[in-house]
Amino acid sequence: MAELKEYLEKIEKVIAQGPYKDTWESLGNHPMPDWFVKAKFGIFIHWGVYSVPAFANEWYPRNMYIQGTPEFEHHVKTYGPHKEFGYKDFIPMFKAEKFNPEEWADLFEKAGARYVVPVAEHHDGFQMYKSEISHWNAGEMGPKRDTLGELTEAFAKRGLIGGASSHRAEHWFFLGHGKEFDSDIKEPLKRGDLYWPSMAEPDHQDLYGKPEPTEEYLQDWLVRTCEIIDKYQPKLLYFDWWIQHSAFKPYLKKLAAYYYNRAEEWGEQVLINYKHDAFMFGTAVVDIERGQFADVKPYHWQTDTAVALNSWCYTENNDFRPAKDIICDLVDIVSKNGNLLLNIGPKADGTISEEDTRILTEIGDWLRDNGESIYDTGVWRKYGEGPTQIVEGQFSDGIKKDFTPADVRYTAKGDHIYATALKCSPEGSYLFPALGEQDASKKPNFHGIIRNVEILGFDSECSWSRDEEGLHVKVTGVNTDKPVVFRVTVD
Numbered sequence: 001m002a003e004l005k006e007y008l009e010k011i012e013k014v015i016a017q018g019p020y021k022d023t024w025e026s027l028g029n030h031p032m033p034d035w036f037v038k039a040k041f042g043i044f045i046h047w048g049v050y051s052v053p054a055f056a057n058e059w060y061p062r063n064m065y066i067q068g069t070p071e072f073e074h075h076v077k078t079y080g081p082h083k084e085f086g087y088k089d090f091i092p093m094f095k096a097e098k099f100n101p102e103e104w105a106d107l108f109e110k111a112g113a114r115y116v117v118p119v120a121e122h123h124d125g126f127q128m129y130k131s132e133i134s135h136w137n138a139g140e141m142g143p144k145r146d147t148l149g150e151l152t153e154a155f156a157k158r159g160l161i162g163g164a165s166s167h168r169a170e171h172w173f174f175l176g177h178g179k180e181f182d183s184d185i186k187e188p189l190k191r192g193d194l195y196w197p198s199m200a201e202p203d204h205q206d207l208y209g210k211p212e213p214t215e216e217y218l219q220d221w222l223v224r225t226c227e228i229i230d231k232y233q234p235k236l237l238y239f240d241w242w243i244q245h246s247a248f249k250p251y252l253k254k255l256a257a258y259y260y261n262r263a264e265e266w267g268e269q270v271l272i273n274y275k276h277d278a279f280m281f282g283t284a285v286v287d288i289e290r291g292q293f294a295d296v297k298p299y300h301w302q303t304d305t306a307v308a309l310n311s312w313c314y315t316e317n318n319d320f321r322p323a324k325d326i327i328c329d330l331v332d333i334v335s336k337n338g339n340l341l342l343n344i345g346p347k348a349d350g351t352i353s354e355e356d357t358r359i360l361t362e363i364g365d366w367l368r369d370n371g372e373s374i375y376d377t378g379v380w381r382k383y384g385e386g387p388t389q390i391v392e393g394q395f396s397d398g399i400k401k402d403f404t405p406a407d408v409r410y411t412a413k414g415d416h417i418y419a420t421a422l423k424c425s426p427e428g429s430y431l432f433p434a435l436g437e438q439d440a441s442k443k444p445n446f447h448g449i450i451r452n453v454e455i456l457g458f459d460s461e462c463s464w465s466r467d468e469e470g471l472h473v474k475v476t477g478v479n480t481d482k483p484v485v486f487r488v489t490v491d
Helices: 004-017 034-039 070-079 087-093 101-110 147-157 168-174 176-180 215-232 246-266 323-335 354-373
Strands: 041-045 115-121 164-166 236-239 271-274 285-289 301-306 338-344 378-385 408-413 416-421 429-432 450-455 463-467 470-474 484-490
Touching: 004 215, 004 246, 034 115, 101 147, 101 354, 115 147, 115 215, 115 236, 147 215, 164 215, 168 215, 215 236, 215 246, 301 323, 323 338, 323 354, 323 378, 323 408, 338 354, 354 416, 354 484, 416 429, 429 484, 450 463, 450 470
Parallel strands: 041 115, 041 338, 115 164, 164 236, 236 271, 271 285, 285 301, 301 338
Antiparallel strands: 378 408, 408 416, 416 484, 429 470, 450 484, 463 470
16 A cells, blocks of 8 residues: 555655646646647546446445435345445446457547546546555456556557546545445445545535545545556546535645646646636636537637436436537537537446447547548637527536527638538528628628638538628538538638
8 A cells, every 4th residue: 555645745746846836826827738729529438336237327326325315225126235235345246357448449539539538536436547545446356457557558559648537536425325324334444445434425515514525535635646647647637526625725736736747747738627616717627517608718628528418327228319419519619619528438347338339430420521620620700600509507418409500610720711500401501691791891700712612521512602691502412410511711
């Protein structure tokens, strides 16, 4: 077991010797990685012990200990009383016997992803990598493989940028309800145990709530996260919610300073994703869970969402979103200066479901034809236009968007403006008002010279014309349920 004191001393030494200090002022000087701005599309992976019961969602470990919940009732009926079969007893069943990191990496490359972020540790406290901090990890138990390490290597072979996600903060209370009745979660619990500390669940909205995480727990959180940084050198470090609690603030600054300084040593560009203003704005990258912005932003940001509406992990009853809806979200997000991190949930045996595979393959097929309108692009002077309104904010991805051919999004690169209609026109007629002829004396709109208009992904000629109403484009023989992209060449 790694000595906590020794690692903490190492962290302080790296901060003292590096250019980044553990202050918001210093951390605000960290630049946005160029690779992230260009990448646009990444894959998130929720895979762990919770994939064994595959019931409800990845919060099964918490909810199975809350009396009266469907998870509690399902657990007793399926596995028996909690004192005889608790969450820890799923670990030997998590064998990952069919896990092939090369096949996963091939699929993600085929999907058109440019970066991949596996969950290194979820709220349940089981580490998906070989750790010196706790024996409760995938290298010693369950699969008995360094799954994060194997995936990181497989990604690198294909030029995919590897990241890691930590949801450890919420473990402070995640299994605490197991102390409320006769279960396998009993005192004494000590640091390094799977169930430690299992404290009472606080009000999640109270950022100053008591009891707050202890110094020992916060130090353990810091060391665990720095271990991931040192062992795997992730280029993106993602944090889930609740790190915005006031108790975490000093440790967040130390973590970021350590990470940014280590990246300087490696000669790499890295970033941190956060939610709910956990980090000071400008010191890391804003992430919106299962939602997006209604308008373009002057800063780069990210949406994380999942192929399934009901769960981040694999369950037997996942409610999958159509690929076309996800592609529309990708186009919308990129036009507003954002990235999309799309989650899948592999099965406990290490295979990826047919539904996940089909959705990723469809997205990849579209990106192969239309990716130049996504990758390496920047925002245009107007992100888009059209009648369909985007509901802004988190947890809005379940709201169905009935896009029309008049719903358009724009991106730009080089001498091209990409105009994407979020729905195919059955008549083959499209109108792009923002690209119309403008009176320069009236409004500071687009006045560029259009040289050519082409459709991507189809062998179809475009006829086009401009007037004050907009750029009119006509194509024939184009029939698809996916967005239609036009490349507009300008002088």
